Amino acid sequence: MTTMELKSLKMDLVEQLLSINDKDTLTRVKNYLKKLDYKTNKVADTISKEEVLAGIEEGLKEVKNWKKTGEKRQTLREFINEL
Numbered sequence: 001m002t003t004m005e006l007k008s009l010k011m012d013l014v015e016q017l018l019s020i021n022d023k024d025t026l027t028r029v030k031n032y033l034k035k036l037d038y039k040t041n042k043v044a045d046t047i048s049k050e051e052v053l054a055g056i057e058e059g060l061k062e063v064k065n066w067k068k069t070g071e072k073r074q075t076l077r078e079f080i081n082e083l
Contacts, residue, residue: 001009020026066073 017026017029020029065071
């Protein structure tokens with residue numbers, strides 16, 4: 001979605017909200033948006049199974065390549081000592 005499309009969508013939403021004249025409806029919309037924002041942020045903070053598997057796969061490919069090329073890598077102990 002382009003920036004212009006996003007701005008247009010936001011403006012449409014604002015116009016719809018401004019047309020609501022019922023306090024209870026506005027309160028329900030506000031509460032729904034809070035819940036939606038909470039869920040969105042919660043999902044964004046977690047990593048999916050696919051992302052974990054992709055990371056593992058990438059790491060294994062790197063190890064395989066290092067073994068194939070004979071490239072020397074940093075050991076776990078060296079890494080810990082740097083910390």
